[in-house]
Amino acid sequence: MPFDTATSYRPGARFGPAAIRTGSRRQNTEWGHDLSWGVNPYLSLKVQDCGDIPLSPYDNALAVDQIETAYTTLISRPVNSSVSRTAHLARDAVEHPRIIALGGDHTIVWPILRSLHKVYGPISVIHFDAHIDTWPNLDGGFSEQSRVTHGTFFTLAYEEGLMSNTSIHAGIRTKVQGPQIIDHDEQVGFELLHANDLDDFGTDYIVEQIRERVGNSPVYLSFDIDTIDPGQAPGTGTPEPAGWTSRETKRILRGLTGLNLVGADIVEVAPAYDNADTTSIIAAGLVDDFLALLVLEEPPQARASKHRRGKHTVL
Ligand SMILES: [Mn+2]
Structure with a gap:
């Protein structure tokens, strides 16, 4: 979804999908077994690149409509490979394709x-x-269209009743106008895990809080690459210091296995600010993790490396 005309600071995420594909060039089925996960998702799933959605760079309302039309069309198609544990959660009791969207x-x-x-x-x-x-808005509510931004979309979704009130942020460290902004954040439906919670309480705590919050509900995983520290992932529009490392983040993701994941995205990769493709390589690696999340039923157990040679492992 090569769209970036609702950014507040540095644009360029329209080139994110191309950059993430570039970052994935060393990934393939034959070399797809991940020793951390104990699985090769490409052997369990039929993964298909649906290409870029044609989006207007001139009219944001039109582009938003184009995204909804494309996404609705794709999730209405028959599934390629069944991972049907969540099929009953669809209103029509039919299993729908799971899309990993590249932003944008x-x-x-x-x-x-x-x-x-x-x-x-x-x-x-x-x-x-x-x-x-x-x-609620980024500019005081100057116009109805100006409320449509990459910093306000959850409020818009909340106002339309699209979200449950059991959502959760992880990795937050932005500055805000004041602590009162948290009242509105909670009204939209979010609990907040600050980036510092990882240092104070550890990865297991982050995982437990997320799992407890979303429970068995249909859950969407939305991943802004600026979660990762800008020292590792500089290629993004609004970088913030003191983020999580890619290793810490991937460990947290492994703990989220077995939730009723109905879709995921990775957004805000802006390659013009990247160095040596580090951001897009990390982003492509995270997409691999999202695929593994769709395959496994429960989190892989932490094991000493010498015990890692499981039945699926070829060393
Ligand atoms: Mn962000």
Whole structure:
């Protein structure tokens, strides 16, 4: 979804999908077994690149409509490979394709949630980000169209009843106007895990809080690459210091296995600010983790490396 005309600071995420594909060039089925996960998702799933959605760079309202139309069309098609444990959670009791969307700026989640709501009803969101993205507006509400931004889309989704009130942020460290902004954030439906919670309480705590919050509800995973520290992932529009490392983040993701994941995205990759493709390589690696999340039923157990040679492992 090469869309970036609702950004507040540095644009360029329209080139994110191409950059993430570039970052994935060393990934393939034959070398797809991940020793951390104990699985090769490409042997369990039929993964298909659906290409880029044609989006207007001139009219944001039109582009949002184009995203909703494309996403609704894709999730209405028959599945390629069944991982049917969540099929009963769709309103029509049919298993629908799971899409991993490559952004694009974060605004794309608003029309995605509209599409998912038609199939699953209200969705819980696990939102990895340095920013809360639940602002009522970014400019004082200058116009109705100016409320459509990559920092306000969750409020728009909330106003349309697309989300359940059991969503959660992880990795937050943005500055805000004041602590009162948290009242509105909670009204939109979010609990907040600050980036510092990882240092104070550890990865297991982060995992437990997320799992407890979303429970068994249909859950959408939205991942802003600025969750990762800008030292590792500089290629993004609104970087914030003191983020999580890619290793810490991937460990947290492994703990989220077995939730009723109905879709995921990785957004805000802006390659013009990247160095040596580090951001897009991390982003492509996270997409691999999202695929593994769709395959496994429960989190892989932490094991000493010398015991890692499981039945699926070829060393
Ligand atoms: Mn962000």
